[in-house]
Amino acid sequence: MIKKIPGETWNQLQFTGHQLLRKKYAVSTHGRVASYFDDVNKDGKLLNGSLTSGYRSLNLHVEKGNGTIYFHREIAKLFCKKPSTKHIFVIHLNHIKEDNSAKNLKWATKEEVGSHQQKSPLKIAYKELQANKKEGLKLNATKVKAIKTAINNPKRKLTYKLMAAKYGVSEMTIYRIKSGENWGRVK
Numbered sequence: 001m002i003k004k005i006p007g008e009t010w011n012q013l014q015f016t017g018h019q020l021l022r023k024k025y026a027v028s029t030h031g032r033v034a035s036y037f038d039d040v041n042k043d044g045k046l047l048n049g050s051l052t053s054g055y056r057s058l059n060l061h062v063e064k065g066n067g068t069i070y071f072h073r074e075i076a077k078l079f080c081k082k083p084s085t086k087h088i089f090v091i092h093l094n095h096i097k098e099d100n101s102a103k104n105l106k107w108a109t110k111e112e113v114g115s116h117q118q119k120s121p122l123k124i125a126y127k128e129l130q131a132n133k134k135e136g137l138k139l140n141a142t143k144v145k146a147i148k149t150a151i152n153n154p155k156r157k158l159t160y161k162l163m164a165a166k167y168g169v170s171e172m173t174i175y176r177i178k179s180g181e182n183w184g185r186v187k
Helices: 071-079 110-118 121-131 141-152 160-167 171-179
Strands: 010-012 024-028 033-036 045-047 050-052 055-059 068-070 089-092 105-108
Touching: 024 071, 055 071, 068 071, 071 089, 071 105, 089 110, 105 110, 141 160, 141 171, 160 171
Parallel strands: none
Antiparallel strands: 010 024, 024 033, 033 045, 050 055, 055 068, 089 105
8 A cells, every 4th residue: 555645646657568467557746656456546566666877767577668667757758748749858857867756857859958967966066076187187288278279270280190199198089179078178
């Protein structure tokens, strides 16, 4: 038996092969997932699932399907309005992947997902940590300035490959410095 939460709504999951399983599965507006036989409130059992890339998921053995169900996607399908067919991703508004309540989920486009990820507190903290890192780097600000000067010199003789070899980094690092993805703070 599942303890009721005021205002919580449960909906049964409908997926390929769900009719062949002994139990039924349901998700709630509060982000909970349960298995049951007849009535989710009477004989239901809450499920934790497992973590897959930080997302709560449930692995079900169904025919003709991969059987992995992501809690946030299923909750969004049942409780969140999808603005258009371009909105194929689900984001967590508070950036906490385990908070799967319907009010914390939103359908998003690829561009919205990218923008949302850049605002993540974890991403911001990581960028700050990397910006202040002093040890274990192949390059320093002086070398990066020299690389940027060489890249922008219209008469340069070194190719990106040769430049990478000269500084002991990969060619991709040179391209990332050029685009500003790496060492963007150095002018």
